[in-house]
Amino acid sequence: MANSTNKSYFFTEDDCISDVGLIECIFLLLYSLITVIAIIGNGVVCYIIVTEKMLQCVTNIFLLNIAIADITKTIILVPFSFIPNLLLSYWPFGHTMCPFVLYSQIVVVFVSAFTLVAMSADRYIAIMYPLRPKLTHKGVACICGLVWFIACMVPIPTAVTGHVQTAFENLTGVCQRGRCFEDMEENLRSSYSLCIMLLQYFIPLIVLTFTYAHIGYVMWIKIIPGEAVQRQDERQASSKRKMIKMMVVVVLLYAVCWLPLHALQLATDENPEIFINVKNLRYIWVSFQIFSASHSCYNPFVYFWMNRKFRKAFQLFFLRCLCCTKRGNYTYGDIPLSPQTSLTMTWKLGRHGSRFLSAKRIDSV
Numbered sequence: 001m002a003n004s005t006n007k008s009y010f011f012t013e014d015d016c017i018s019d020v021g022l023i024e025c026i027f028l029l030l031y032s033l034i035t036v037i038a039i040i041g042n043g044v045v046c047y048i049i050v051t052e053k054m055l056q057c058v059t060n061i062f063l064l065n066i067a068i069a070d071i072t073k074t075i076i077l078v079p080f081s082f083i084p085n086l087l088l089s090y091w092p093f094g095h096t097m098c099p100f101v102l103y104s105q106i107v108v109v110f111v112s113a114f115t116l117v118a119m120s121a122d123r124y125i126a127i128m129y130p131l132r133p134k135l136t137h138k139g140v141a142c143i144c145g146l147v148w149f150i151a152c153m154v155p156i157p158t159a160v161t162g163h164v165q166t167a168f169e170n171l172t173g174v175c176q177r178g179r180c181f182e183d184m185e186e187n188l189r190s191s192y193s194l195c196i197m198l199l200q201y202f203i204p205l206i207v208l209t210f211t212y213a214h215i216g217y218v219m220w221i222k223i224i225p226g227e228a229v230q231r232q233d234e235r236q237a238s239s240k241r242k243m244i245k246m247m248v249v250v251v252l253l254y255a256v257c258w259l260p261l262h263a264l265q266l267a268t269d270e271n272p273e274i275f276i277n278v279k280n281l282r283y284i285w286v287s288f289q290i291f292s293a294s295h296s297c298y299n300p301f302v303y304f305w306m307n308r309k310f311r312k313a314f315q316l317f318f319l320r321c322l323c324c325t326k327r328g329n330y331t332y333g334d335i336p337l338s339p340q341t342s343l344t345m346t347w348k349l350g351r352h353g354s355r356f357l358s359a360k361r362i363d364s365v
Contacts, residue, residue: 023283024086030290031082034297038074041300042067048313055313058140059243062119063303065144066250069111070296076104077293084179085286091164091180098180099162103155106196109258110151113204116251118143120211123247127215127240154199157192158182190269201262208251215244246306250299257295261288 045067049055080101084091091098122135135143164178182189219241264285303310 027086027286027290028082031078031293034290034294035074035078038293038296039071041297042070042074044314044317045300045303045310046071048310048317052313052316055309056137058122058135058137059119059247061137061140061144062115062122063299065115065147066112066299069108069115070299073105073108073112074293074296076101076108077289080105081286081289081293085282085289091178093180095164098164099159102162102180102182103159106155106158106200107151109200110154111147112254113200114147114151115144116254117204117207118147119247120208120251123244124211124215127218127244155196157184193265193269197262197265201258205251205255208255212244212248212251216248219244242306246302249302249306253295253298253302257298258292261292264288 046064049060049064049067080093080097084093093101122140125132126134161182161184162180163183164180165183182192184192304314305311
């Protein structure tokens with residue numbers, strides 16, 4: 001990248017085409033890895049939840065909604081951020097795509113945040129009030145629909161005000177082609193941006209911290225009201241603890257990955273001169289964007305690592321992919337959840353246990 005003496009934001013001195021150097025190549029590699037891992041990983045999550053009835057519980061339907069949002073976010077966020085911010089110094093996708101992309105990027109992040117809140121509320125009610133009726137599949141489908149509806153309603157101002165416009169032309173005098181921005185008055189833009197961040201990040205994080213902290217206190221320290229008999233079953237209590245641990249990890253990943261970008265956004269809203277005065281802010285901004293986009297990659301690995309049923313379903317999926325030409329009729333019950341289950345299957349199936357051959361092979365990996 002040419003070293004701009006006037007420190008212009010996202011522009012080069014010579015042209016509207018950015019110079020592609022080592023840093024740009026590294027960013028391109030990271031963007032590509034994020035795209036491939038996020039789409040494949042979350043696609044597998046969607047497939048196994050939809051196809052395996054054993055995984056179609058309320059919590060996993062919430063996770064399905066998050067996976068769909070992550071796939072959508074990756075498709076929209078990565079290419080439409082990388083090309084105008086790194087390869088070019090202008091918005092090349094036309095006037096119609098500008099408000100659509102700005103709006104859609106906010107919507108899918110809202111969906112992830114609101115789904116995490118809904119899931120934590122469901123876990124909170126289930127743990128704190130175990131005698132209340134459980135949330136049904138129909139109920140969770142309605143909640144997910146409501147999440148998408150609210151997520152689509154909140155950022156409507158972005159869809160209305162998003163335009164391609166030439167920015168900072170008086171400061172730079174270079175690349176007079178337009179960029180994609182929200183065309184608002186400065187005071188209104190700052191207030192709106194703050195509201196988006198509060199609803200998208202800070203308020204959900206406060207709710208999630210409260211619910212899971214209270215759940216953790218009850219699960220590990222205090223006896224759950226009305227569940228004295230059930231708590232005698234340590235296996236059931238252990239299963240709940242593992243699920244809560246997994247959800248806490250998912251929330252922490254969301255909080256950590258989105259914190260730098262929101263902090264930078266707050267700083268630039270408070271002092272727009274940062275765009276002009278801070279050297280190489282372009283690379284900092286893109287780095288934080290990549291870090292936030294990488295959040296879409298992590299959840300499938302968390303599910304595989306911390307949930308035995310998901311791990312079993314992942315193994316089954318890849319077994320089908322690798323062995324589809326030889327044996328394509330594997331089912332969820334063919335793969336043991338643990339070595340103890342494998343021993344039980346050996347005793348039961350004996351020499352007629354052709355299914356055990358596949359299960360044993362998986363368990364030995």
